[in-house]
Amino acid sequence: MITKIKRISLLLLSVMMVMPAFSQEKLGYQKPPAEIAKLVEAPSTPSVSFTENADWMLLMERPGYGSIEDLAQDELRIAGMRINPATSGPSRSSGMNGLILKNTASGAEYPITGLPSNPKISNVSWSPDESKIAFTHTTDSEIQLWMADVATRSASRVGQFKLVDVMGSTITWLPDSKNMIVMTVPINRGPYPQAPKVPSGPIIQATSGDAAPSRTYQDLLQNSYDETLFAYFATSSLMKISVDGNATSLNMEGLYKSYSISPDGNYIKVETIQRPFSYLVPAYSFPYDVDIHDISGKHIKKIASLPLDENRPTGFDATVDKPRSFSWRADADAMLYWVEAQDGGDPRNEVEVRDIVFALEAPFNGEKKAIAKTSLRYGGISWGDDNFALLNERWRATRTELTSIFDPSDPNKPMREMIRRSYDDIYNDPGSPLTVRNDAGRRVLMREGNKLFMTSTGGSPEGDMPFFSSFDVNTKQQEILWRCEAPYYERLTKVVDLDKMHIITIRESENDVPNYQLRDLKANTIKPITAFPHPTPELLGIQKELVKYKRADGVDLSAVLYTPEGYDKEKDGPLPVLMWAYPREYKSADVASQVRGSQYTFTRLSWGSPLYWVLRGYAIMDRTEMPIVGEGDTEPNDVFVQQLVANAEAAINKVVEMGVGDRNRIGVGGHSYGAFMTANLLAHTDLFAAGIARS
Numbered sequence: 001m002i003t004k005i006k007r008i009s010l011l012l013l014s015v016m017m018v019m020p021a022f023s024q025e026k027l028g029y030q031k032p033p034a035e036i037a038k039l040v041e042a043p044s045t046p047s048v049s050f051t052e053n054a055d056w057m058l059l060m061e062r063p064g065y066g067s068i069e070d071l072a073q074d075e076l077r078i079a080g081m082r083i084n085p086a087t088s089g090p091s092r093s094s095g096m097n098g099l100i101l102k103n104t105a106s107g108a109e110y111p112i113t114g115l116p117s118n119p120k121i122s123n124v125s126w127s128p129d130e131s132k133i134a135f136t137h138t139t140d141s142e143i144q145l146w147m148a149d150v151a152t153r154s155a156s157r158v159g160q161f162k163l164v165d166v167m168g169s170t171i172t173w174l175p176d177s178k179n180m181i182v183m184t185v186p187i188n189r190g191p192y193p194q195a196p197k198v199p200s201g202p203i204i205q206a207t208s209g210d211a212a213p214s215r216t217y218q219d220l221l222q223n224s225y226d227e228t229l230f231a232y233f234a235t236s237s238l239m240k241i242s243v244d245g246n247a248t249s250l251n252m253e254g255l256y257k258s259y260s261i262s263p264d265g266n267y268i269k270v271e272t273i274q275r276p277f278s279y280l281v282p283a284y285s286f287p288y289d290v291d292i293h294d295i296s297g298k299h300i301k302k303i304a305s306l307p308l309d310e311n312r313p314t315g316f317d318a319t320v321d322k323p324r325s326f327s328w329r330a331d332a333d334a335m336l337y338w339v340e341a342q343d344g345g346d347p348r349n350e351v352e353v354r355d356i357v358f359a360l361e362a363p364f365n366g367e368k369k370a371i372a373k374t375s376l377r378y379g380g381i382s383w384g385d386d387n388f389a390l391l392n393e394r395w396r397a398t399r400t401e402l403t404s405i406f407d408p409s410d411p412n413k414p415m416r417e418m419i420r421r422s423y424d425d426i427y428n429d430p431g432s433p434l435t436v437r438n439d440a441g442r443r444v445l446m447r448e449g450n451k452l453f454m455t456s457t458g459g460s461p462e463g464d465m466p467f468f469s470s471f472d473v474n475t476k477q478q479e480i481l482w483r484c485e486a487p488y489y490e491r492l493t494k495v496v497d498l499d500k501m502h503i504i505t506i507r508e509s510e511n512d513v514p515n516y517q518l519r520d521l522k523a524n525t526i527k528p529i530t531a532f533p534h535p536t537p538e539l540l541g542i543q544k545e546l547v548k549y550k551r552a553d554g555v556d557l558s559a560v561l562y563t564p565e566g567y568d569k570e571k572d573g574p575l576p577v578l579m580w581a582y583p584r585e586y587k588s589a590d591v592a593s594q595v596r597g598s599q600y601t602f603t604r605l606s607w608g609s610p611l612y613w614v615l616r617g618y619a620i621m622d623r624t625e626m627p628i629v630g631e632g633d634t635e636p637n638d639v640f641v642q643q644l645v646a647n648a649e650a651a652i653n654k655v656v657e658m659g660v661g662d663r664n665r666i667g668v669g670g671h672s673y674g675a676f677m678t679a680n681l682l683a684h685t686d687l688f689a690a691g692i693a694r695s
Contacts, residue, residue: 029068032612033616035538035615035616036612036615036616038536038538039536039538039539039605039612039615040064040065040612041064041065042064042535042536042605043063043064043535044061044062044063044064044535045513045514045532045535046059046060046061046062046098046100046532047059047060047062047096048060048516048530049124049126050104050493050494050504051126051130052130052436052437053496054104054494054496054504055103055104055105056101056102056103056104056130056150057101057102057104057516057529058099058100058101058102058124058126058133059098059099059100059101059102059109059530060096060098060099060121060124061096061097061098061099061100062094062095062096062097063094063097065607070092070094071092073086073091073140074086074091075091075092076091076229076233077218077219078219078220078221078226078229078230079219079220079221079226079230079234079277079282079283079286080217080218080219080220080281080282080283080284081166081219081282081283082219083166083233085192085229085233086140086141087138087139087140087141087142087143087165088142088143088162088163088164088165088166088185088233089138089143089163089164089165089166090165090166093120093122093138094120095119095120095121095122095138096119096120096121096122096124097118097119097120097121098111098112098115098119099111099112099115099121099124099133099135099148099155100112101150101153102529102530104518104529107529110153111153112148112153112154112155113153113154113155114154114155114156115137115146115155116137116139116144116146116157119137120137120138120139121135121136121137121146122135122136122138122165123135123136123165123170123171125171125172125173126173127173127177127243128173128175128176128177128441129177130150131149131150131151131177132147132148132149132150132177132243133147133148133150134146134147134158134171134173134180135147135148135171136163136165136170136171137157142162142163142185143162143163143164143165143170144157144161144162144163145157145158145159145161145163145171145182145241146158147243158241158243158245159241159245159247161182161184161185161239161241161247162184162185163182163183163184163185164183164184164185164233164234164235164236165183166233166234166236167183167234167236167256167257167258167283168258169183169256169258169259169260170182170183171183172259172260172261173441174240174261174265174295175261175263175264175265175440175441176265177243178242178243179240179241179242179243180240180241180242180243181238181239181240181241181250181259181261181268182238182239182240182241183236183237183238183256183259184236184237184238184239185236185237186235186236186237186253187237189232189235192232193225193228193229193232195225196225199223200224203222203223203224203279214280215281217280217281217282219282220278220279220280220281220282221277221278221279222279227277230277230283231255234255234256234273234283235253235254235255235256236253236254236255236256237249237250237252237253238250238252238253238256238259238268238270238297240295249297250268250293250296250297251297252268252270252293252297254270254272254273255272255273255274256270256271256272256273257271257272257273257283257284257286257288258270258271259271260327260328261295261328262328262333262334262362263328263329263330263331263332263333263334263440263441263442264333264334264440265295266294266295266333266334266362267292267293267294267295267300267334267362268292268293268294268295268297269290269291269292269303269326269328269336270290270291270293271288271289271290271326272288272289272291273286273287273288274286274287274288274289274305275287276308278308278310280310281308281309281310285308285309285310286308286309287305287306287307287308288305288306289302289304289305289306290302290303290304290305290306290323290326291303292336292364300363300364301364301365303323303326303336303338303360303364304322304323304326304338306320306322306323306324307322312345313344313345313346313347313348314348315346315347315348315396315397316347316396316397317347317377317395317396317397318345318346318347319341319345319377320341320345321341321344321345321346322340322341323338323339323340323358324338324339324340324341325338325339325378326338328442329359329383329408330383330438330440330442330443330444331383331384331385331386331389331438331442331444332361333362333440334361334362335359335360335361335362336359336360336361336364337357337358337359337360337371337381338357338358339355339356339357339358339378340355340356340358341354341355342354342355342356347377347397352375353373353374353375354374354375354376354377354378354393355373355374355377355378355393356370356372356373356374357370357371357372357373357374357378357381357391358370358371359371359408369411370411371406371408371411372391372406372408372411372415374391374393375393375402376393376394376395376400376402377393377394377395377396378391378392378393379392379393379394379401380392382433382435382444382445383408383442383444383445384444384445384447385444386408386409387407387408387409387410388405388407388445388447389405389406389407389408389445390403390404390405390406390418390433390445391403391404391405391406391415394423398422398587399422399423399424399586399587399588399591400420400421400422400423401419401420401421401422401423402417402419402420403417403418403419403420404416404417404418405418405473416473418473418476419476422587422588422591424586424587424588424591424592425588425591425594426457426459426464426594426596427459427460427461427594429456429457429458429459430454430456430469430471430478431454431455431456431457431467431469431471432454432455432456433445433446433452433453433454433471434446434452434453434454434455434495436495446495446498448498450472450473450474451470451471451472451473452470452471452473453468453469453470453471453495453498454468454469454470454471454478455467455468455469455491455492456469457491458483458484459594459595459596460595461594461595462486462595463546463595463596463597463598463599463600464489464596464597464598465483465484465485465486465598466483466484466489466490466491466492467480467481467482467483467484468480468481468482468483468492468495468503469481481501481521482503482519482521484505484507486600487509487510487600488507488508488509488512488600489507489508489509489598489600489601489602490505490506490507490508490517491505491506492504492505493505493506493516496518500520500522501520501521501522502518502519502520502521503518503519503521504516504517504518504519504529505517505519508600508601508602509600509602510544510599510600510601510602510603511534511540511602511603512602513532513533513534513535513602514532514602515528515529515530515531515532516528516529516530517529536605538615539603539605539611539614539615541565541566542562542563542564542565542603542611542614542615543562543563543564543565543567544560544561544562544599544603545560545561545563545599546558546559546560546561546595546599547559547560547561547654547655547658548595549650549651549653549654550650551643551646551647551649551650552646552649552650553589553646554589555589555592555593555627555629556593556594556595557593557624557625557627557647557650557651558595558596558623558625559579559621559622559623559624559625559651559654560597560599560621560622560623561619561620561621561622561655561658561660562603562611562614562619562620562622563575563614563619563620563660564614564615564617564618564619567619569658569659569660570659573659573662574656574659574660574661574662574663575617575618575619575660575661575662575665576617576618576619576661576662576665576666576667577618577619577620577621577655577660577661577662577665577666577667578610578613578618578619578620578621578666578667578669579621579624579648579651579652579666579667579668579669579670580610580620580621580622580623580624580669580670581621581624581625581626581647581648581651581668581669581670582626582670583626583627583628583640583644583647584626584627584628585627585628585629585630585636585637586627586628586629586630586636587629587630587631587636588629588631589629589631592627592629593627596623596625597623610622610669610670619655619660619661621651621655621661624647624651624670625647626644626647626648627643627647628640628643628644629643648668652666
């Protein structure tokens with residue numbers, strides 16, 4: 001036996017000695033085929049931000065994909081976040097690389113001068129008077145505060161501060177447009193914490209003994225060193241910084257989860273994360289305090305201390321049994337409001353009132369007052385004025401959405417139900433109310449007397465056809481003021497002048513890149529504002545089609561089918577198919593049958609798009625509907641497997657019957673769990689002649 005082993009060892013050694021040299025060569029990074037690489041490297045269409053009256057628009061240019069150098073930077077995956085330790089900001093963030101001011105009336109464009117070399121711009125924010133634009137620039141070692149002057153169209157760095165952008169809310173303007181509150185790296189932060197060579201002790205996690213569901217999250221804390229790193233990089237100092245770069249310390253340093261300024265600019269609400277940290281949930285579920293400070297940093301009042309949020313009741317409608325959702329009322333000078341559950345946060349408890357909205361007004365030395373009550377779970381408030389606001393409620397178990405009108409000044413006045421609907425029902429969606437900026441720079445309801453103004457995705461059997469409308473809150477009658485028309489997909493971006501009925505829309509089609517248009521609804525005229533070029537003309541020839549079909553139980557399904565340029569099924573025969581699908585749950589078969597999306601949208605590519613493969617000879621079934629319907633007492637999860645197979649069977653049969661797809665060459669991608677389940681389930685059915693599916 002020993003002799004045999006020696007012989008084998010010698011044989012292996014001799015083989016290794018005569019291995020060809022090229023096996024050790026560095027091959028470098030592999031690139032995709034040329035036709036795909038060209039699409040990947042195509043420039044991105046700029047993002048756009050308008051001033052309130054739309055006289056100026058800011059074009060924010062973006063690079064294509066990040067460089068290898070960007071991806072190679074160090075990354076901390078802790079507390080549910082991904083942090084670049086060199087900058088105290090998010091990792092894998094490329095930002096914008098150019099800013100251009102465009103006059104919407106004349107069309108003249110003015111590139112912002114003075115930008116840093118190799119700009120990586122984020123956190124772009126107009127000042128309330130729209131004379132300045134603040135933004136951050138990220139270098140290899142820090143995040144800097146910069147500002148552009150609209151009048152001179154030039155930019156410069158503000159001060160020499162290093163910013164923290166771990167938790168967000170990095171820059172907030174004060175109403176005077178002369179000052180900002182900024183999260184900066186503490187002056188006394190000290191050096192990077194080093195990992196201990198020897199653990200201080202075992203990691204111990206204790207349970208209360210009560211049964212509770214535990215969700216899974218990525219990148220959680222794992223040990224005391226992770227805790228030290230999280231506190232080190234997420235701790236910041238709040239500074240008041242003028243547009244001239246003068247800094248005033250507020251003597252406020254902490255592990256700030258968020259902060260916000262009252263509309264009158266006199267107070268700061270801060271949410272400060274406290275220990276103990278958790279190894280089971282991300283940072284946003286850690287304990288935190290809610291405090292009010294004045295604008296000089298002086299502590300005014302502690303509003304609440306919230307415990308660790310690890311154990312919630314079961315159910316999608318469950319919430320914490322503590323105050324939550326602290327925010328400033330948009331139409332008041334300085335009134336804080338929040339929500340408190342009345343059912344213990346447990347949807348299984350039968351109660352008449354689920355949530356109560358409380359408010360507390362400056363100087364915050366009085367008692368909280370109840371201003372609204374919900375029968376479903378609180379979903380947000382759209383503020384109007386002292387006597388008019390909209391309260392939104394939702395109940396996931398029944399897919400119910402309720403919008404009611406209430407009088408904030410008189411909590412005893414009964415609320416008026418405005419809209420009650422299934423939020424899955426896109427064919428009967430009246431839309432969301434539009435807002436306008438008030439004198440304090442906050443968004444309040446766009447309203448004329450009894451009329452609100454709404455925008456909706458406009459679901460229809462033809463697909464989404466967005467519209468702009470008025471809604472009479474007394475009669476509940478809706479008037480469509482404008483609606484997009486085929487063969488375009490067009491949606492409202494901004495109401496420029498309500499009296500003149502001037503609006504800005506962004507319009508696209510299958511082959512027309514999204515561009516902005518100024519519409520005069522009274523004169524029925526349209527004026528182009530932008531003319532962004534097609535970033536990927538290589539896709540102009542591909543064929544796109546909305547296909548509709550039925551599941552075995554009669555549920556209507558649809559998908560968008562892409563085939564290569566010049567493809568002719570009669571001459572070219574069936575193609576390999578890549579099916580992209582995302583299972584979604586519904587409580588109604590009728591609602592599940594509705595057509596979603598639009599066949600008229602521009603064919604765009606993102607990093608996770610399956611459409612690259614259409615240039616490699618594949619047929620792509622994109623947005624393949626995979627509804628999972630659980631009606632009545634039946635929940636979608638009770639019938640998940642059966643309906644997932646039925647959805648896939650219907651889609652495969654359709655593309656095969658069309659003569660486009662080859663049943664033996666069909667792959668599934670998209671939602672990781674849904675794609676994996678679909679592929680593996682189908683691999684064990686007779687849907688494929690060869691019984692093969694790939695996830």
